[in-house]
Amino acid sequence: MKTAQYIRITLTVVIVLIAALVATAMWRHYMYSPWTRDGRVRAEVVRIAPDVAGLVTQVNVIDNQIVKKGDVLFVIDPARYTDAVEQAKANLAAAQAAVKSAEANIDAAKAGTVQSKSNFDMYAAQAKRRQDLKDVVSNEDRTNATATADAARATLNKAQAGQEQALAAKLQADAAVKQAEAALATAELNLQRTQVRAPVDGYVTNLLVRVGDYASAGAPRLALIDSHSFWVDGYFEETKLPHIRIGDEVDIRLMAGGVHLRGTVEGIARGIAEAVDPTSNDLLANINPTFNWVRLAQRVPVRVHIDTDHMPAGTVLVAGQTATLILHPDQKSDNNGTSR
Numbered sequence: 001m002k003t004a005q006y007i008r009i010t011l012t013v014v015i016v017l018i019a020a021l022v023a024t025a026m027w028r029h030y031m032y033s034p035w036t037r038d039g040r041v042r043a044e045v046v047r048i049a050p051d052v053a054g055l056v057t058q059v060n061v062i063d064n065q066i067v068k069k070g071d072v073l074f075v076i077d078p079a080r081y082t083d084a085v086e087q088a089k090a091n092l093a094a095a096q097a098a099v100k101s102a103e104a105n106i107d108a109a110k111a112g113t114v115q116s117k118s119n120f121d122m123y124a125a126q127a128k129r130r131q132d133l134k135d136v137v138s139n140e141d142r143t144n145a146t147a148t149a150d151a152a153r154a155t156l157n158k159a160q161a162g163q164e165q166a167l168a169a170k171l172q173a174d175a176a177v178k179q180a181e182a183a184l185a186t187a188e189l190n191l192q193r194t195q196v197r198a199p200v201d202g203y204v205t206n207l208l209v210r211v212g213d214y215a216s217a218g219a220p221r222l223a224l225i226d227s228h229s230f231w232v233d234g235y236f237e238e239t240k241l242p243h244i245r246i247g248d249e250v251d252i253r254l255m256a257g258g259v260h261l262r263g264t265v266e267g268i269a270r271g272i273a274e275a276v277d278p279t280s281n282d283l284l285a286n287i288n289p290t291f292n293w294v295r296l297a298q299r300v301p302v303r304v305h306i307d308t309d310h311m312p313a314g315t316v317l318v319a320g321q322t323a324t325l326i327l328h329p330d331q332k333s334d335n336n337g338t339s340r
Contacts, residue, residue, distance in 0.1 A: 034243045036236050038299065039252070039323035044229035046200060047220040050076055051193040056213045063207040066227065067198045073222065074209050076194040081187065088187040092180035099177055102170035200226045230317045232263060232304040234325040237297035243329050244268060250304050251326040259315055262307040265327070269301040 058075035061067060202224040209221040232252055236244065244265060252261035304325060306317075 034236060034240045034248075034327035034329060035325060036234050036240075036299075037322075037324045038235040039304075039325045040233050040235075041254070041317055041319055041321040041323060042231055042233050043317070043319040044200075044226040045205075045319070046202065046224040046226060048073060048196060048198075048222045048224055049218050049220040050196050050215045051217060052076055052081065052190050053215060053217045054080070054194065056209055056211055056215050059207075059209055059211055061204045061207065061222075063204060065204045067202065067204060067224070069198055069201050071198045073196045073198055073204070074215075076196070076215060078191055078194040081191040081194055084187040085184070085191050088180065088184035092177065092184050095173065095176040095180040099170065099173040102173040106167060106170055198224060200224065201228060202226045225319060230306055230308075230319070231266070232306060232323055232325065234302045234304055234323075235299040236302050236325075238300055239297050241268065241300060244302060244327060245329060249328045251328070252304065252306065253324040253326070255322040255324075256316070256318075259312060261312075261315070262310055263304040264307070266303040266305045268303075272298060272300060 054076040056074055057077045058072075060072050060074060067073065205223040205225055207222045209215065213221075215221060232250075234250075246265050246267060248265045250263040250265060252263050253259070254261065302325075
């Protein structure tokens with residue numbers, strides 16, 4: 001009888017010990033193993049806004065449509081921008097004509113300067129000869145010759161000044177041509193931007209533009225989900241961070257249909273926001289007067305790259321989907337996605 005009691009007591013103790021060990025192992029797995037059910041599928045979102053303003057004359061996409069980089073999403077009325085290009089071309093032609101006119105003025109000024117220099121040299125030589133022949137030439141003739149030479153010098157100075165002025169006008173005309181070329185380039189760019197194109201491959205989302213709408217420059221009219229940018233953010237408790245390393249393999253299980261994906265840890269966030277503002281309006285520390293003995297572990301975002309090369313066919317990734325992440329700290333992936 002006593003032997004049976006001892007056996008029952010022993011079995012009870014063994015079962016309790018096994019249950020305690022199992023409970024401890026499960027508790028440690030829950031608390032410290034690197035896994036989380038708090039995962040979110042994320043993607044880069046490009047807010048599409050026109051670079052120029054005007055009436056929308058054409059919309060080439062519908063909501064949730066997939067588009068390729070460079071596809072035209074919608075078109076702004078190009079009429080006034082076409083007119084602006086023609087006006088800029090006319091201004092450029094006028095500026096170029098002004099350059100040619102300035103070049104002609106320079107040539108004329110140079111010719112006038114050469115002639116004035118020749119006249120001055122001639123009259124200066126005549127005045128010098130008359131001064132040397134003062135015993136033969138009268139004072140009046142010598143004075144007239146000197147005055148004529150001085151007048152020729154003044155004419156030469158004026159011609160030289162005109163030449164400098166013509167050169168300055170040429171520089172100003174060249175600057176006007178550059179300004180006209182820049183204005184034409186801007187006008188052509190604005191005309192080109194009347195066609196709003198997709199900057200990346202992706203999915204049209206939240207389409208808010210219709211034919212006849214007035215689109216303001218810089219005001220987003222639709223969102224484009226970059227189809228090559230999906231990743232998963234796993235929000236791991238801080239107690240599990242010591243077991244997470246960059247490059248660790250990750251099992252990703254989407255809540256949608258239980259789809260199983262593979263991934264690798266890309267990075268760990270180095271900061272999260274405080275639940276309570278740590279400073280007051282006076283920049284003094286704002287300390288909570290109460291302290292809870294039961295402290296909840298903070299959750300830290302861990303970025304996980306999705307291995308799209310091994311993604312099941314037909315998988316639909318949606319930014320905002322929920323996922324469960326299970327890390328394998330002892331396994332890392334190389335650049336080809338194979339374990340080692």
